[in-house]
Amino acid sequence: MEKAGFDPLPLTIEHGEAAAKLPRLHADPFDRMLIATAIVEGLTLVTADDKIAGYGIPLLSATARPL
Numbered sequence: 191m192e193k194a195g196f197d198p199l200p201l202t203i204e205h206g207e208a209a210a211k212l213p214r215l216h217a218d219p220f221d222r223m224l225i226a227t228a229i230v231e232g233l234t235l236v237t238a239d240d241k242i243a244g245y246g247i248p249l250l251s252a253t254a255r256p257l
Contacts, residue, residue, distance in 0.1 A: 191206065201223065204230055205223060205226050205230050206223075208227075216245075221241075228247050233234035233248075234248040234249065235248075235250070237250075237251075238251065
């Protein structure tokens with residue numbers, strides 16, 4: 191990751207607490223941690239999961255588009 195220019199982002203207690211406070215729009219615990227982390231860190235989440243849009247966070251669609 192670092193060779194490609196990405197910095198690792200460790201999960202923190204703050205991320206876990208934010209995930210616990212999220213409304214139950216999405217049941218997948220891993221996705222809920224991604225959502226919470228994006229909220230806490232002010233990040234845009236790349237996803238093809240339509241359920242995540244209900245959280246009102248910045249999203250970048252990962253759906254395949256025809257060329």
